[in-house]
Amino acid sequence: MFEQLGLIGCGLMGGSFALALKRAGLVRRVVGYSKSPSTTARALQMGVIDVEAPSALLAVSGADLVLLAVPVAATENTLKAIRHLLDPRMLIMDVGSTKRDVVDAARRVLKNDVGLFVPAHPITGREVSGVENADPSLYAGRQVILTPIERTHPANVDRAEALWRALGCDVQRMSPEAHDAAFAAVSHLPHLIAFALVNGVMGQPEGEQFLSLAGPGFRDFSRIAASDPQLWRDVLIANREELARQTELFKHALGDFERLIAEGRADELERLINRASHARANWRLTPGPR
């Protein structure tokens, strides 16, 4: 049970976290700050937060739990804004999709207080953003990756883990590097590809007509192309090295297909498709939707 959540960023992720915590009876009071005053006002009106803070610093004042729910590129400045009111009893977390850059920023800015910060990445999201889409069930049944470093206080990692579990999440710990490599492959690259596919189609004179014919396969494949541009701009740039490595591997795999198709080598092509089809058919979302 936490006394006070200091919520910095009251969008989809932050707002849903506050609602989930309240619903689970895990927090007494939520003090929120958003860069946009209209977002904070809406969050207050919706009961996502209980008190509006005029700055990130004041949102943190008196909190025993702090959540940074800002685009990853804003992490460093947000930490700078709050570092003067940190308290040794605080648990500070983020929800960013990349972890190496966040950890680097935390080391640089928090210095001796870096142990309070537990970097977290809940594997969830939606193709709509904003506090008006906040949903107390956004995290339920999802995975959360914690990427503590050697200086992170073990007690804070345990508190973070207990908190996410209480929200119905499956919690794993890994290094920031392992996290970023994995998510370059299974999240950042798929987003990049979905953006590029939609732009490739729409860049053609017949693009709109083509899209009007698309079916349920396209609907699901391209769903992530509708994701928040600002958030994904930051993620793609923050994880650019791992992403570039994964993009090369993808282009190589695509090239294998292109060659077999161009040469009409049906048996080999079927084997290649079979490998993908088999792997995907046997894959299951962990821990699975509730």
Add this chain to the structure above:
Amino acid sequence: MFEQLGLIGCGLMGGSFALALKRAGLVRRVVGYSKSPSTTARALQMGVIDVEAPSALLAVSGADLVLLAVPVAATENTLKAIRHLLDPRMLIMDVGSTKRDVVDAARRVLKNDVGLFVPAHPITGREVSGVENADPSLYAGRQVILTPIERTHPANVDRAEALWRALGCDVQRMSPEAHDAAFAAVSHLPHLIAFALVNGVMGQPEGEQFLSLAGPGFRDFSRIAASDPQLWRDVLIANREELARQTELFKHALGDFERLIAEGRADELERLINRASHARANWRLTPGPR
């Protein structure tokens, strides 16, 4: 109302068509043939077909409606197998995902009877195949593209259109060439990319671990990677020219992203993502699920 459907190929697409027709009261009797005797036996047992035919030719005998529901590469041989029992009152259709190759095969094989054949592509499917997954609702609320040629009997095109509409489909007519260009962009390329992405990830030593971390975005994006390998082998090869053209456009669009990411050009990257996000957010499945 049809007296007798001659169904050649009793898998997911063919079986679902027979069930849909029966449920709508549009056919009195279904005579089915499958290359695999166990499939035909299962279709009979499930009530998908009423009579087992020992050959494609005999499935057609006495039918006023014939559906070819075989992999597109098998279309030509199937037409050869049935051409000696064609009747001027028959409506013959296929359900293949490519249309130029099917139309070429029909011209070559059916010659003066080519007017009986109405090439059709219902925009539906599933990542499971086989008659055991046949579903009378598979076509309801979906688009069906008819690609008649100048020699197709207009009365047969009208009958085909009425039939699909009676199954709850939205019917459009276009040329085989326009069809293949559009579906290379919004279906064949997404499948190719999904296959390549899964193989690219699985080709890495950490591939399985990476996949275990994937979330709902990956689930939807990669769903089509589980599609039927034989069917897609044929589609990718049959439409290889249009597919190659679309693949080049995609790689070009991907390259634009890669450059901006590598150079950290955040504003331009956001604009590029914004274009995709906006286009996808405004897209709707037509005519929409029922």
